[in-house]
Amino acid sequence: MxxxxxxxxxxxxxxxxxxxxxxxxxxxxxxxxxxxxxxxxxxxxxxxxxxxxxxxxxxxxxxxxxxxxxxxxxxxxxxxxxxxxxxxxxxNSGISVRPQVASTAVVDDSVIFGDNVAVDDYVIIKPGVTIGNNTKIYGQVYIGDRVKIGADVTIYPGVKIYHNCEIGDRCVIHANAVIGSDGFGFVRDDKGNYKKIHQIGNVVIQNDVEIGSNTVIDRGSMGSTVIGAGVKLDNLIQIAHNVHIGNNTAIAAQAGIAGSTSVGKDCIIGGQVGIVGHIQIADGTMIQAQSGVASTIKKDGTKLYGSPAIEYQNYLKSYAWFKKLPELVAQLQALQNALDDVANSR
The missing domain is CATH 3.40.1390.10 (MurE/MurF, N-terminal domain)
Incomplete structure (x- = not known):
């Protein structure tokens, strides 16, 4: 060019x-x-x-x-x-794929294709799937029963989409991401053994979402795990069952969000952030990398840092004092020694 x-x-x-x-x-x-x-x-x-x-x-x-x-x-x-x-x-030239169903693909007869759909080699598409116009599905992708995929979607090699999940229009799912795997649900019986709680919900990914390689989004235990329109997820992220992520939120690599937490719209979440389950994160929240969020954030636009995370500026002030802690301890010890000398001289 x-x-x-x-x-x-x-x-x-x-x-x-x-x-x-x-x-x-x-x-x-x-x-x-x-x-x-x-x-x-x-x-x-x-x-x-x-x-x-x-x-x-x-x-x-x-x-x-x-x-x-x-x-x-x-x-x-x-x-x-x-x-x-x-x-x-x-x-951007991208990976080549022809607008046809490859002869090596395994596609159920009930699958409904839109116009100009490309299905590459060794793709598996199960019964009841619908795929929108101009969607590209690269090699070795698995698409489970009754999955719905919108128009102009790109699904890169090795992606796995479990049964009943829904993908909106213009989404991009990068290699080896997993959509709709079981949530981490177990209960102990009277003998102390773990018994699996079957996860019967699904994942709903709305329009214009991009999902990085090796990211995993678990299906809802009941109901849906929802990824809002325009969300951008980096590689190696874990989204647990029944999490809701608001529109246009961006999350960097290796972050993890535990079950049933709701993240607002327009949030920015740094790499390796951990968020506990069953809390709410307000719209526009910004969380610095490697922070841990353990409680609900109610105020829009809050900035957080640390583990457990506190308000960003407070963290910076606290850390400035923390770096001086050995010096402060030495000063306190010197004061204590001086007081002891005064007491002993009486």
Missing amino acids: EIKAWQIAQLINGKVVGDDNAVITGPSKIEEGKPGTITFLANPKYKDYIYTTQASVVLVSNDFKPEHEISTTLIQVDNVYLALSQLMEQF
């Missing part, structure tokens, strides 16, 4: 500063830029690279002011990351 700087500027509503006809064949990182590539500067920590990069074009924000001479062409935009997202879509 070849595209010129002025064409890129039109695509992302930017302004060219430099060579309008600079030819771009692909993207690069700013510190590894090569002629013929386009890169970006959004994080100030990388600003020195803009003076040395060999990339032909660099995306910058409208308020960027160079401190030295720049040899590369710039495209100024309002939001660098948003422009980058639009641009990368043009360079």
Whole structure:
């Protein structure tokens, strides 16, 4: 693919500063830029690279002011990351799959396909499944009985979707994710042995959700586990039975949410966060990585940090004192010794 700087500027509503006809064949990182590539500067920590990069074009924000001479062409935009997202879509070739059902796929006769559906090699689709228009299903995917999948969905290799689950339109499910596995439900009998509580609910994933590789979303014990519209889940996340995640919430890798917890809309949850079961997290809550949330958060827009998590600024103040704890202990000990000396001198 070849595209010129002025064409890129039109695509992302930017302004060219430099060579309008600079030819771009692909993207690069700013510190590894090569002629013929386009890169970006959004994080100030990388600003020195803009003076040395060999990339032909660099995306910058409208308020960027160079401190030295720049040899590369710039495209100024309002939001660098948003422009980058639009641009990368043009360079994304993806994994190839033909718009047909592969001869090696095992598909029940009752399955209902929309138009232009692609089913790759060794896919298994069970009875009663419906699949919407333009959906792509890559190799070795398993789709259980009575699953409903919307239009323009992409399901990458190795995904497993258990029976009765529902996937909305324009969702992306990355390799080896599991949707609808049993929740962690057991009860001890009078002999102390664990007896399984069968999980008879399902998972409902609404429109425009993206789910990372090896993420697991358990089915409801009764009712549904619900992932709201626009939610973005990173890799290696555990979502337990009957959890509800509100629209446009983003959760980073290795987070875990225990059963029957409700997470509000527009929340941002960092990596390795743990959230206990049966609580509510208010809309717009932000939780720093590796925090542990053990109680309901009622106030919208709360910022949390620590384990157990407390208000973000309070945590920073507390930690500042915690780092000085050995010094403070030494000072207290010195005071105690001084008081002992005074007492002993009487």
